[in-house]
Amino acid sequence: MIRINYEFLDLIENLRENPDYQGLITAHNFKSGRVILDQNSKVNNVYMVKEGLTKCYLTEDTGKDFIQEFFGPGEIFGEVEIFSETYSFCAIETVSQVSLYKITHKGFVELLKKHKEFNWLMLKSLASKVKYKAIRHSFNQSHNTETNLMRLKSEHENIYNLIPKKDLANYLGVTERNLNRAINRLKESV
Amino acid sequence: MIRINYEFLDLIENLRENPDYQGLITAHNFKSGRVILDQNSKVNNVYMVKEGLTKCYLTEDTGKDFIQEFFGPGEIFGEVEIFSETYSFCAIETVSQVSLYKITHKGFVELLKKHKEFNWLMLKSLASKVKYKAIRHSFNQSHNTETNLMRLKSEHENIYNLIPKKDLANYLGVTERNLNRAINRLKESV
């Protein structure tokens, strides 16, 4: 649920210090609650989280938000739109104070074509997203809220401190009411 | 729900005829109902569907199968495991007569490193999987079975002829009983 990729982060930070790539990668800071990228907007840059936590979510015609993932250090967004050549399909919002690295699409594509290791880490990053999504959604579909919540708690013990209840519910695709019920049932079963 | 990628298929077929890549890509035929790749097994090859339809699914501890996607011509599987360096996380089974191209992981990685266009199409393919999954699961979580079914029918008019009811249910993550109810409600509303 909270994705990280320190290997990729390391590479980006090395590139940033490399004079050959002067100015390619810029750093930016945001307060909590800021929308970095809107759904259905034109995407011109790729971002990587340096520090903090962002949520990646889609808003449906029903008005419901569905959270795809929480992106922590080393996670990238805005890259899929380069390949699919469409507007953004999800929104990105900070859920804590966040610092990001930014690269233009043009710069990003050049890195992909010229920098072998960068290219490989990008392939790995995308493959990791595919795999993680597959496993998560399969599990979520096949289990009830209580079991899904238990799984999240096993991944992150202090989940209630990291993520607001509402976001937890939107990640699991259920209402807050139902999430509360699941929490109570877990308490009782201790 | 039925994924295709003719651009990638074209490239593979061209490579197959190219004497430089003699023997790299082999062709194989399967009857309907054959398991090509088992869950939690070691993966040594990458496959691309040439003709026919396969389903990609995970089996959960509850005994439930959850279908990720149906792969048609040009879709690849067995590639994610190269990057994640783990056993297969889903199973692949033919749902019609199917012909496949097969490449060893070693051959695949070499193509990735040496063939620019191949590399780019691989990035595109992975990005497409990420995007498609995101949109599908968000929609499915945010709507009831009836609406989800309507969406599938709008994608593929003749869905009931292509996919068995049980597979449809497993794709939507619901029981056959519930799928039948949704079908009836749709009939009534005509």
Added chain:
DNA sequence: ATTAAGAAAGGACAATTGTCCCAATATGTC
């Protein structure tokens, strides 16, 4: 201190979905 605003928790009922089971309809075999 008082008030307003907003978050958090849960009661009550409705809607949806799952589970279990049975009847109807093929399908193929002898």
Added chain:
DNA sequence: GACATATTGGGACAATTGTCCTTTCTTAAT
């Protein structure tokens, strides 16, 4: 035809989840 075997569809009830609304607590502002 008679029989076994699937396959399909749906009834009845249980479990789960959603919707709506109220209450309780904070928190913040004046």
